[in-house]
Amino acid sequence: MSSRNIAVVVLAAGKGTRMKSDLHKVLHPVAGRPMLLHLLAAADTLSPERTVVVTGAGRAQVEAAVAPRGAQIAVQAEQLGTGHAVMQARDALAGFDGDVLILYGDVPLVRAETMRAMVARLDAPDAPAVVVLGFRTDDPGAYGRLIVAPGSDRLEKIVEFKDADAAERAVTLCNSGLMAARGAALFALLAKLGNDNAAGEYYLTDVVELSGAAAVIEADAGEVAGVNSRGELAAVEHAWQQARRAQAMADGATLIAPQTVFFSHDTVLGRDVTVEPNVVFGTGVTVHDGATIHAFSHLEGAEVGRDAAVGPYARLRPGAILSDAAKVGNFVEIKKARVGVGAKVNHLTYLGDAEVGAGANIGAGTITCNYDGFFKYRTVIGEGAFVGSNSALVAPVTIGAGAIVAAGSVVVRDVTADSLAVARGRQEERGGWAKRFRDAMTAKKKGK
Numbered sequence: 001m002s003s004r005n006i007a008v009v010v011l012a013a014g015k016g017t018r019m020k021s022d023l024h025k026v027l028h029p030v031a032g033r034p035m036l037l038h039l040l041a042a043a044d045t046l047s048p049e050r051t052v053v054v055t056g057a058g059r060a061q062v063e064a065a066v067a068p069r070g071a072q073i074a075v076q077a078e079q080l081g082t083g084h085a086v087m088q089a090r091d092a093l094a095g096f097d098g099d100v101l102i103l104y105g106d107v108p109l110v111r112a113e114t115m116r117a118m119v120a121r122l123d124a125p126d127a128p129a130v131v132v133l134g135f136r137t138d139d140p141g142a143y144g145r146l147i148v149a150p151g152s153d154r155l156e157k158i159v160e161f162k163d164a165d166a167a168e169r170a171v172t173l174c175n176s177g178l179m180a181a182r183g184a185a186l187f188a189l190l191a192k193l194g195n196d197n198a199a200g201e202y203y204l205t206d207v208v209e210l211s212g213a214a215a216v217i218e219a220d221a222g223e224v225a226g227v228n229s230r231g232e233l234a235a236v237e238h239a240w241q242q243a244r245r246a247q248a249m250a251d252g253a254t255l256i257a258p259q260t261v262f263f264s265h266d267t268v269l270g271r272d273v274t275v276e277p278n279v280v281f282g283t284g285v286t287v288h289d290g291a292t293i294h295a296f297s298h299l300e301g302a303e304v305g306r307d308a309a310v311g312p313y314a315r316l317r318p319g320a321i322l323s324d325a326a327k328v329g330n331f332v333e334i335k336k337a338r339v340g341v342g343a344k345v346n347h348l349t350y351l352g353d354a355e356v357g358a359g360a361n362i363g364a365g366t367i368t369c370n371y372d373g374f375f376k377y378r379t380v381i382g383e384g385a386f387v388g389s390n391s392a393l394v395a396p397v398t399i400g401a402g403a404i405v406a407a408g409s410v411v412v413r414d415v416t417a418d419s420l421a422v423a424r425g426r427q428e429e430r431g432g433w434a435k436r437f438r439d440a441m442t443a444k445k446k447g448k
């Protein structure tokens with residue numbers, strides 16, 4: 001890569017009208033993370049000295065999203081074109097002396113490798129001042145066309161579709177919009193831009209011809225796909241998921257029906273993890289080696305230990321931590337609770353704000369009553385405890401290690417270790433009562 005410093009400029013001043021949204025376009029999530037942050041995360045791997053996001057309407061939303069990453073905001077009050085947009089970064093880049101990488105906030109899937117290749121190309125012996133990322137497509141639509149000197153990667157000019165003649169429109173090498181340029185040259189070239197063109201805009205693309213020294217490198221069309229509508233957002237999500245599924249399998253996870261598994265940007269899967277069909281990973285999930293996520297489970301903010309099992313039909317909510325070899329079965333919901341090594345929570349249970357010791361067995365239909373409408377309270381279940389089916393544990397409450405809670409109990413007081421707690425109506429039996437009742441009622445009905 002280039003030995004010079006890098007500054008990243010992300011264009012995000014477009015109105016995003018076709019999204020029909022109150023949320024700024026570049027903040028719409030892909031795999032649970034705003035598009036803009038996908039881009040900045042990739043760009044950050046180049047260790048840029050400065051990052052500037054050019055925005056207009058919705059500036060406050062964008063600023064809030066990028067402030068934690070130390071990016072600066074430059075405001076483009078009027079959308080006078082992509083060249084004009086880059087010019088708005090001038091103050092933020094005052095005193096910067098290096099290479100500038102220009103990205104589009106609504107083109108979120110560009111890989112760090114591609115960004116690096118663009119900057120590296122600036123350093124090749126022929127020393128272009130500008131490097132443009134192009135792509136090939138059979139359906140070039142309204143993209144700008146890259147006019148390349150025959151038999152080389154020397155880029156002569158970019159012609160916008162609106163301004164192109166028939167021969168230029170026939171070109172299938174298109175402009176992704178992304179560009180790398182030597183900073184000093186870039187701002188000198190931008191100062192020369194005019195807006196005498198079909199759109200009446202200051203085109204960033206005109207710096208190519210003005211520089212007289214531009215090169216093109218090519219990306220896959222999918223990598224530079226842009227988002228202008230909800231449909232395109234879904235297409236980008238689909239592409240991201242496809243790539244992530246392939247990566248998960250390459251890394252040693254089994255996905256039985258990969259098309260039906262949905263990942264988040266930060267999902268972590270160990271080796272020999274099996275994910276059955278129709279599983280959704282929300283953000284913040286780690287699954288350790290050898291664990292199995294059975295069909296139709298939904299996980300978010302959760303950690304699944306080695307060789308643990310989840311589902312089918314389980315829901316792990318934020319703060320669910322399953323230790324190694326723990327089992328969480330069907331129709332179980334777990335929130336802010338730790339399930340100890342080898343413990344079993346197999347059926348129809350809600351555990352919230354709880355701690356379950358190693359080897360404990362939580363019977364079907366157990367509910368931690370953790371909320372009184374005002375505050376949340378903890379339930380602590382000791383190692384090896386056995387909670388009988390259909391028990392309600394009214395928190396705050398502790399079930400001691402090795403204790404047994406009788407099925408159907410409503411436990412409101414702590415249970416000491418190794419004790420039996422029975423907290424339910426005592427069973428009574430009246431011999432012959434049912435037959436007498438039946439006979440009497442049958443006679444009454446006949447008499448009517």
Ligand code: UD1
Pocket residue numbers: 011012013014015054076078079080081082083084085104105106142143144145158160174175176177202203204205226
């Ligand atoms: C631009 C390119 C075109 C390329 C296409 C790829 C120019 C002149 N044309 O065209 O060659 O094929 O992208 O998608 O650059 N933006 C601003 N301020 C503005 C205008 C745009 O910030 O004043 C931002 C937008 O938010 C967007 C990006 O720049 O992220 C591209 O803008 P857009 O209007 O979509 O450019 P195109 O006309 O599609």
Ligand code: MG
Pocket residue numbers: 226
């Ligand atoms: Mg566009």
